[in-house]
Amino acid sequence: MKANFITKRLKGGIYAMKGFYLLLKTEPSIQVQAGISILMVVAGSYFDISREEWMLQTLAIGLVMSLEGANTAIEEIADFIHPEFHTKIGLIKDFAAGAVFFAAVAAVIIGILIYYPYIVNINL
Ligand SMILES: Nc1ncnc2c1ncn2[C@@H]1O[C@H](COP(=O)(O)OP(=O)(O)OP(=O)(O)O)[C@@H](O)[C@H]1O
Numbered sequence: 001m002k003a004n005f006i007t008k009r010l011k012g013g014i015y016a017m018k019g020f021y022l023l024l025k026t027e028p029s030i031q032v033q034a035g036i037s038i039l040m041v042v043a044g045s046y047f048d049i050s051r052e053e054w055m056l057q058t059l060a061i062g063l064v065m066s067l068e069g070a071n072t073a074i075e076e077i078a079d080f081i082h083p084e085f086h087t088k089i090g091l092i093k094d095f096a097a098g099a100v101f102f103a104a105v106a107a108v109i110i111g112i113l114i115y116y117p118y119i120v121n122i123n124l
Helices: 002-026 028-047 051-081 087-123
Strands: none
Touching: 002 028, 002 051, 028 051, 028 087, 051 087
């Protein structure tokens, strides 16, 4: 019983890793977000941002990437259950994309709050 529980959780982890790999390999929107995330990590190292700033930046990256992944999954479901044009499918996809946009706006604000003081200091 206990071994069965652990095996199931381990399998779940493997499927999640597979999804993570497939998203990065096949989805242009995820690849773009991953590229931006790498640039942010480079910027963080360059400006030597604080521990708290790393935490916020990591949280923002994780939030945007995970919502982008969920948005991709919703688009796939929508296309699978109704491949033809339908206003409801359009609305569902727009809602899912809107959810990513909320997180992206928050991430941009966090980015400005973190990097603005460093960039201003460079120019002084
Ligand atoms: N089946 C559909 N019916 C109605 N509107 C749709 C449909 N598919 C897409 N749309 C509209 O187009 C927008 C973009 O759709 P979607 O995110 O699926 O991108 P795409 O144009 O299919 O390209 P990609 O698959 O590369 O993301 C949606 O937010 C929605 O407004």
